[in-house]
Amino acid sequence: MSNLNSNIPAYFSIAFVALATGFYLGQTIPQLSGQEENKPLHPKKGNKNVATSTDHVTDKEAFNSEEEEESEEESDYEIESLALNDIPGEVRMALVIRTDLKMEKGKVAAQCAHAALGCFRLIATDPSKKSYNPLLTNRWLHGGQAKITLKCQNKEMMDELYAKALSLDVNAVVIHDAGRTQIAAGSATVLGIGPAPKSVLDQITGDLKLY
Structure with missing residues (x-):
């Protein structure tokens, strides 16, 4: 204790x-x-x-950087194409590709996508544009959104096709490459024409071969 x-x-x-x-x-x-x-x-x-x-x-x-590689420039001269609404028949879009640039298939596909979207923006997206034509747009959309890819030999030929399209009241877009891959900056790669009735489109591109 x-x-x-x-x-x-x-x-x-x-x-x-x-x-x-x-x-x-x-x-x-x-x-x-x-x-x-x-x-x-x-x-x-x-x-x-x-x-x-x-x-x-x-x-x-x-x-x-990858995003910038895909950015392109386009000419967007606006043409009023309302007169084409009275011409019947299938409505198409033509994508004319320069063969002298010898672009790879993936490049061609990307340039054609730019051209198609450029044409669509001209006639379908902005009511304030002179080129806005919802009736022709609907004919093209409901007719299957037909597109045809064609060849042209050089820039001079592409310029002639562009001028002829505008003279026939057909909207057209020339895509100029940004020059970050494959080809020189500013090169005109693809001409988008239309949408327009096939009979009018044939007056512009009827002599061209399929791509």
Whole structure:
């Protein structure tokens, strides 16, 4: 019993130290945890498995670069084509491709898409445009949106076809390449003509061969 009484001060000392230590840790650990949560991540340089802000910028720049490669310029001279509404028959769009540029198939497909959309924008999307013609647009849309791809030998021939289309009140669009792949900047690649009644379109492109 005397041994137990003699050890009581020691027990009190141990308990006091334990309580003090627990209190200190309870105050310190949450602060450290908060600092870790709010601390920005700074991965070490050279760690290839960690994406950094620089990596994100690089990805974005690469995306913009690819996007810019597909951007083209187009001539959009507006022609009033309302007189074509009285001409019966199938309504078509012609896509005339220059063969002297020797474009690859994927390039040709992209340029034709630009030309088709350019023609559609001229006659179908903006009522304030002189070229706006919803009746002709509906005839083309409801008739299957017919498109025909044709060949022309060079820019001079393409210019003649463009001028002839405008003289017959047919809207046309010339696509000029941005020059980031395959061919020189500003090259006229595809001529989009129409939509227009087939009988009128044949007056412009009737002598051309299928692409």
